[in-house]
Amino acid sequence: MNSLSRDEAQQRVLQTPFAPRVRKACQVNDWYTWAGYTTANSYEDVGLEYFAARNGTGVFDLSPMTKYRITGPDAEAYLNRLMVRDVRKIAQRRVGYTVWCNDEGMVHDDGTLFHLGDNDWRLCAQERCMDWLCCSALGYDVTIEDETRAVAALAVQGPTSCATLRDLGFEGLQHLKPFAMQAFPFADGEVLVSRTGFTGDLGYELWLEPRHALDIWDALFEAGKHHMIRPMGSKALGIARIEAGFIMAWEDFVPAEQVVRHGRGRSPFELGLDWLVDFDKGHFTGRAALLRERERGSRYRFVRLDVEGNKPAEHSFIQNARGKVVGHVTSAAWCPTAKRNIALASLKMPWGRETDVLFAEIYYTRELHWTRVLAPCRVMQGPAFDPPRRRLTPASDR
Amino acid sequence: MTESRVDVVVIGAGHNALACAAYLAKTGRRVQVLEARSRPGGAAATRAFADGFRVSSGAHLLTQLNPGVARELALDNHGLVPAAADLSTIALAPDDQPVVISGASVRGVSAADQAAYRRFHDQNKRFAKVLDGFFNRPLPSLVQRNWRDNLSLLQLGWSLKRLGKDDMQDLLRVGLINIYDVANEHFDSALLKAAVSMDGVLGAHMGPRSPNTVYGYLYRHMGDYYGMQGPTVVRGGMGAVGQAFAHAAEAAGAVLRCDAPVAEVLLENCRAVGVRLASGEVIRAGVVVSGADPKTTFNKLVGYRHLDAGFARRIENFRARGVSAKLHLALDGLPVFTGLREDQAGQRLLIAPSMDAIELAFNHAKYGEFSPQPVMEISIPTLHDDSLAPEGKHVLSAIVQFAPYQLRQGWAAGKEAFLEQVMAQLERYAPGIGEQVLAAELLTPEDLEAEFGMHGGHWHHGEIALDQALMMRPVPGAQQYATPVPGLYLCSAGSHPGGGVMGVAGRNAARVVMREEKSA
Numbered sequence: 061m062n063s064l065s066r067d068e069a070q071q072r073v074l075q076t077p078f079a080p081r082v083r084k085a086c087q088v089n090d091w092y093t094w095a096g097y098t099t100a101n102s103y104e105d106v107g108l109e110y111f112a113a114r115n116g117t118g119v120f121d122l123s124p125m126t127k128y129r130i131t132g133p134d135a136e137a138y139l140n141r142l143m144v145r146d147v148r149k150i151a152q153r154r155v156g157y158t159v160w161c162n163d164e165g166m167v168h169d170d171g172t173l174f175h176l177g178d179n180d181w182r183l184c185a186q187e188r189c190m191d192w193l194c195c196s197a198l199g200y201d202v203t204i205e206d207e208t209r210a211v212a213a214l215a216v217q218g219p220t221s222c223a224t225l226r227d228l229g230f231e232g233l234q235h236l237k238p239f240a241m242q243a244f245p246f247a248d249g250e251v252l253v254s255r256t257g258f259t260g261d262l263g264y265e266l267w268l269e270p271r272h273a274l275d276i277w278d279a280l281f282e283a284g285k286h287h288m289i290r291p292m293g294s295k296a297l298g299i300a301r302i303e304a305g306f307i308m309a310w311e312d313f314v315p316a317e318q319v320v321r322h323g324r325g326r327s328p329f330e331l332g333l334d335w336l337v338d339f340d341k342g343h344f345t346g347r348a349a350l351l352r353e354r355e356r357g358s359r360y361r362f363v364r365l366d367v368e369g370n371k372p373a374e375h376s377f378i379q380n381a382r383g384k385v386v387g388h389v390t391s392a393a394w395c396p397t398a399k400r401n402i403a404l405a406s407l408k409m410p411w412g413r414e415t416d417v418l419f420a421e422i423y424y425t426r427e428l429h430w431t432r433v434l435a436p437c438r439v440m441q442g443p444a445f446d447p448p449r450r451r452l453t454p455a456s457d458r
Numbered sequence: 459m460t461e462s463r464v465d466v467v468v469i470g471a472g473h474n475a476l477a478c479a480a481y482l483a484k485t486g487r488r489v490q491v492l493e494a495r496s497r498p499g500g501a502a503a504t505r506a507f508a509d510g511f512r513v514s515s516g517a518h519l520l521t522q523l524n525p526g527v528a529r530e531l532a533l534d535n536h537g538l539v540p541a542a543a544d545l546s547t548i549a550l551a552p553d554d555q556p557v558v559i560s561g562a563s564v565r566g567v568s569a570a571d572q573a574a575y576r577r578f579h580d581q582n583k584r585f586a587k588v589l590d591g592f593f594n595r596p597l598p599s600l601v602q603r604n605w606r607d608n609l610s611l612l613q614l615g616w617s618l619k620r621l622g623k624d625d626m627q628d629l630l631r632v633g634l635i636n637i638y639d640v641a642n643e644h645f646d647s648a649l650l651k652a653a654v655s656m657d658g659v660l661g662a663h664m665g666p667r668s669p670n671t672v673y674g675y676l677y678r679h680m681g682d683y684y685g686m687q688g689p690t691v692v693r694g695g696m697g698a699v700g701q702a703f704a705h706a707a708e709a710a711g712a713v714l715r716c717d718a719p720v721a722e723v724l725l726e727n728c729r730a731v732g733v734r735l736a737s738g739e740v741i742r743a744g745v746v747v748s749g750a751d752p753k754t755t756f757n758k759l760v761g762y763r764h765l766d767a768g769f770a771r772r773i774e775n776f777r778a779r780g781v782s783a784k785l786h787l788a789l790d791g792l793p794v795f796t797g798l799r800e801d802q803a804g805q806r807l808l809i810a811p812s813m814d815a816i817e818l819a820f821n822h823a824k825y826g827e828f829s830p831q832p833v834m835e836i837s838i839p840t841l842h843d844d845s846l847a848p849e850g851k852h853v854l855s856a857i858v859q860f861a862p863y864q865l866r867q868g869w870a871a872g873k874e875a876f877l878e879q880v881m882a883q884l885e886r887y888a889p890g891i892g893e894q895v896l897a898a899e900l901l902t903p904e905d906l907e908a909e910f911g912m913h914g915g916h917w918h919h920g921e922i923a924l925d926q927a928l929m930m931r932p933v934p935g936a937q938q939y940a941t942p943v944p945g946l947y948l949c950s951a952g953s954h955p956g957g958g959v960m961g962v963a964g965r966n967a968a969r970v971v972m973r974e975e976k977s978a
Contacts, residue, residue, distance in 0.1 A: 137763065141763055141767070162766075162768055163942075195767050195768065195770075198762045198763030198771060198774050199761060200763070275828065344763045345767045347728065348944075
C-alpha cells in the first residue's frame with residue numbers, strides 16, 4: 061500500500077483517495093501541489109468555503125498530510141528525544157500538538173502526535189521528514205513507517221461538524237473531548253475520529269483506509285445536507301487558521317532542514333511556542349541550543365497583529381514609530397468572523413511588546429494605481445478567534 | 459556501591475589520555491585515570507606472543523612523537539630509551555637491489571631521483587612546519603567563531619602565507635590530490651614511488667590513487683620536522699613508551715587504575731558528572747575526559763539518546779574501519795631478505811614493489827576481501843633490543859595491508875587463509891623464512907579492536923582524511939575537544955590532529971580543559 065504503483069510513479073503528481081469526488085466538486089479548477097498530491101486551492105468560492113467552516117461544516121481533504129507510524133519498544137523514548145515537549149504526558153488515545161527541532165534548536169516542522177496505543181504512535185506533519193526521523197532513530201529500537209498513502213484523511217470542521225458526523229452514524233461523538241480520539245465502525249471497517257483541526261473551531265479529523273474514502277465522502281455529504289456542509293480548499297482553510305492564530309511551515313517559518321542560509325530558521329521561542337518546550341523531561345534534540353537561547357534571549361518574537369483597515373498586510377514590513385523596519389509579516393488575512401485584519405509577524409527583539417507602536421507598510425493596487433499605507437497595528441494577546449464551542453464537551457450539535 | 463569524587467576522570471590509559479592526565483595533574487587537579495586492561499599505554503604496548511618472545515602488539519615504530527610533549531613530560535627520565543633511532547626505510551625488491559631512504563638521501567636510484575627526493579623531502583619539511591602550527595592548538599570553529607578562533611585563523615593563514623607563493627600554491631594543490639600523482643611528478647623509480655606512497659596509505663582505507671593520501675604522507679612525516687631522520691625503535695618495545703607516559707602522569711600526581719573498565723559516563727541534568735565502572739563502582743568528577751575513540755565514547759559510554767540527533771548521525775558516519783593487520787613472527791634465526799645486507803635487516807623494511815601493486819592490493823579491501831598479495835611495513839626489533847627474544851632468536855613485526863575490518867567471509871573463516879597469503883608474500887622476499895617460524899600470530903582489525911578497544915580496529919580511531927581532519931575532527935560539534943555534553947571532553951587519536959604516537963591530542967585537550975573548566 062505504501063509503495064507507488066507503476067502508473068503512479070510515472071505521474072508528476074499523485075491523486076488522493078478522494079480525488080474523483082474532489083475533482084467533481086472543484087468547479088473553478090484551482091489546484092496546487094502539496095507534498096506531491098494534487099490539492100484544491102478552492103472549490104467554488106473562497107468566502108463560501110470559509111463560512112462553511114465557521115457557520116456550518118467545511119470538509120478539507122487532508123490525505124497529503126504526511127503520516128508516520130512509529131512503533132517498537134522504544135517508541136515513546138524515541139519520540140521524547142525527538143520532540144521538544146514531554147510526550148509521556150500525552151495519554152493513550154490522545155493527540156498532542158508538537159514541534160521538533162534540529163541540533164541548533166531550529167524548528168523542523170510542527171504536527172500532531174497521535175498516541176494510538178502502547179508504544180504505538182502516529183505523527184502527522186505537513187512536510188516529509190523521514191530522513192530526520194531515521195537519523196533520530198540511531199540508538200533506539202523503533203520502526204518508522206510512512207503510512208501517508210495507507211491512511212486517507214478528511215478534516216470536518218465547523219459548528220455543525222458534530223451533528224453531521226452523528227448523522228453519519230458516529231453516535232456518542234459529542235462526548236469526545238478536544239484532542240481525544242475514538243474509532244467508529246464504518247462499512248466492514250472503522251474510521252478513527254480525532255477532535256483536532258486547523259481552524260480553531262469545533263471540528264474533527266477522520267482517518268480511514270483509502271478503500272472507504274469515496275463511501276465516506278458520499279455518506280458525509282449526504283449526512284451534512286442539512287448542516288450546511290461544503291468542501292473547502294486550502295485558501296479558505298488558510299484564512300481560518302490565520303484567524304485562529306496558527307502557524308504554518310513555509311509561511312511563518314522555513315523548515316530547518318530546508319534552510320540554506322545560516323540563521324534563517326526559527327526556534328520554538330521565536331514562534332511563540334514557549335509553552336511546548338520542556339527542559340525538565342531529560343535530553344531532547346536542540347535542548348542545549350534552546351537553553352542557551354533562553355539564557356541569552358531570542359532573536360525574534362512571533363506576534364499576532366490587529367492591523368487597522370481592511371487591506372491584508374501580506375508580506376508587509378513592520379515599522380516602529382520612528383519608521384525603522386523591525387520585522388515583517390509572514391501571513392495575513394482579513395478575517396470575517398473576528399472582523400479584524402490579522403497579521404502574523406516575525407519581529408526583531410525586543411519589538412512586539414504590548415505597548416509598542418507599530419505600523420504595517422501595506423502596498424495595494426486599484427486599477428494599476430499603487431497605494432502605500434502605513435496601517436497602525438496593535439499586538440494582540442492570544443488569537444483573534446477562539447470560541448467556547450471549540451472546547452465545549454459534549455460538543456454543541458445544533 | 460562505593461562512590462568517590464575527583465576533579466577529573468580520564469577514561470582509558472592510552473598515551474594521549476595519559477598525556478592529558480599528566481598535564482591536568484600538573485595544575486594540581488586530582489586526576490583519576492581508568493584503564494580497562496591490565497597495563498597502561500593503549501596501543502603503545504609490548505606483550506608476549508610466544509614462549510620467550512615479546513613484541514610491540516600495536517604500533518611498532520615511533521615515527522612522530524612530539525618533542526615538546528616528550529620534553530615537557532620528561533619521557534626519557536621515565537623510561538623511554540631508544541634502542542635505535544633514525545632508521546632508514548628500505549623498499550625491498552625480490553630480484554633487484556633495494557632502494558634505501560635515509561633522511562633526505564636515497565640510494566639505489568638515479569642521480570635525478572636522488573636530487574628530486576631531496577627537494578621533495580625539504581619541501582615537505584616546510585609543509586610539516588606549517589602543519590605543526592595547525593596541530594598544536596584546537597583549531598578554530600568555522601561556523602560559530604569567537605575572538606580566539608579568529609585570532610587562530612589569522613595566525614594559521616599567516617603561517618601559510620609565510621611559506622612563500624610557490625610553496626603555498628603547492629601545498630594547497632597537493633593537499634587535496636593523491637600521492638600517486640605527486641610521486642609520479644617527482645620520481646622515476648618504481649620502488650621509490652611505492653615507498654613514498656606507502657607512507658600515504660599506511661593505516662588508511664586508501665590506495666595511492668585515493669584523495670587525502672598526500673595529507674596522510676605529510677602527517678606521517680611530521681617526524682621530519684621534529685628532527686628525526688627516520689623512525690625510532692624503543693628499548694623494551696612500544697610498551698615502554700606507554701609506561702613512560704604512565705610514569706609521567708603518575709609523577710605529575712595522576713592516579714592510575716588498571717583493570718577498571720568504564721561502563722558508562724554518568725549524566726545528570728544532561729551534564730557529565732562522572733563514570734560508572736563495569737563493576738558498578740561510581741566515580742564522580744567535575745570533568746570527564748575520554749581517551750576512547752569517538753564512536754565508543756558517544757555510542758557506548760554516553761549513548762546516542764543523550765545527544766542531539768544530528769550530532770549522533772555525524773558520529774555514526776565517522777569512518778573508522780581499520781584495514782591494517784598486525785603480524786608477529788617468532789623466528790629461529792635472522793631471516794635473509796634477497797638483496798639485503800644483514801646489517802640492514804634492522805631498518806624499516808617495506809614490501810611494496812610498485813604503486814600499482816599497492817593499489818591492486820587495496821582494490822580487494824574495497825569489496826570486503828583481503829589482499830592476496832599484501833603490502834607490509836616490517837620491523838625486526840630484536841636486532842636492536844635483545845630483551846624481546848631468547849639469544850639468537852628474532853621477532854618480526856609487520857603491519858600488513860589490506861585487511862578490511864568487515865571481511866565479507868568474516869575473520870573467523872578468513873584469518874587462516876590470509877595468514878597463508880601473508881607468509882607466501884614474505885617467502886617471495888625472504889626465501890626460507892617459513893621454516894624459521896617458531897610461532898606466528900596475526901591480529902586482524904577485529905582482533906585489534908578487541909585488544910585495544912578501538913572501534914573498527916582503526917589505529918587512528920578513525921580515518922585521517924580532510925573531511926574528518928583538522929577543524930572537522932572527529933566531527934563538527936566536537937572538534938575543539940569539548941563535546942555537546944557539558945563536562946565531557948575528548949583527548950585521543952579521534953580528535954585533532956589524529957593518531958600515531960604523537961601525544962599532541964592529549965596535550966591540546968588538557969589545555970582546553972584548563973581553559974574551560976577553571977573550577978574543576
